[in-house]
Amino acid sequence: MKKFMETCYKCNTNVKIFKCIKEGIELNCLKCPKCGEEYFTSSELTKFDILTGRRKMVRKFGVLGDSTVIRFPPNVVKHYGIKPGDFGIFEEVPEGILIKPLPAKELKR
Ligand SMILES: [Zn+2]
Numbered sequence: 001m002k003k004f005m006e007t008c009y010k011c012n013t014n015v016k017i018f019k020c021i022k023e024g025i026e027l028n029c030l031k032c033p034k035c036g037e038e039y040f041t042s043s044e045l046t047k048f049d050i051l052t053g054r055r056k057m058v059r060k061f062g063v064l065g066d067s068t069v070i071r072f073p074p075n076v077v078k079h080y081g082i083k084p085g086d087f088g089i090f091e092e093v094p095e096g097i098l099i100k101p102l103p104a105k106e107l108k109r
Contacts (some may be wrong), residue, residue: 001028004041008032015039025051 001017008015011034018031020038025048030039040048049055059070072082080101082088087102 001041003030005030005039008035008037009039010037011035022048023052 003015003017006014011032013032013034015030015032018029018038020027020029020031020040022038027040027044027048029044031037046055050058057073057076059073062069062071076082081103082101083103085104087104087107089100089102091098091100
């Protein structure tokens with residue numbers, strides 16, 4: 001883990017790399033030895049949210065035959081009006097993968 005900050009925002013003491021236990025889940029953090037303040041990176045907090053089931057917009061990759069599949073959250077399907085037979089266009093973006101829905105009816109000639 002990288003030390004993303006040097007000193008505690010509260011008391012200005014040098015922070016140390018630490019294994020914090022937050023609600024029973026071990027996370028990497030920086031901890032202030034003086035006041036006990038803990039600092040987390042956003043990826044550690046995302047890990048925490050997933051493990052505690054707080055993140056609703058996360059799905060696990062699975063396998064179906066030779067394919068890797070992922071289930072869509074129902075509210076996303078509803079919001080975008082995605083129907084069986086529609087297409088999803090994958091685009092690489094700096095943050096990861098963007099899926100653009102394309103309704104099958106738009107492809108009809
Ligand atoms: Zn402190």
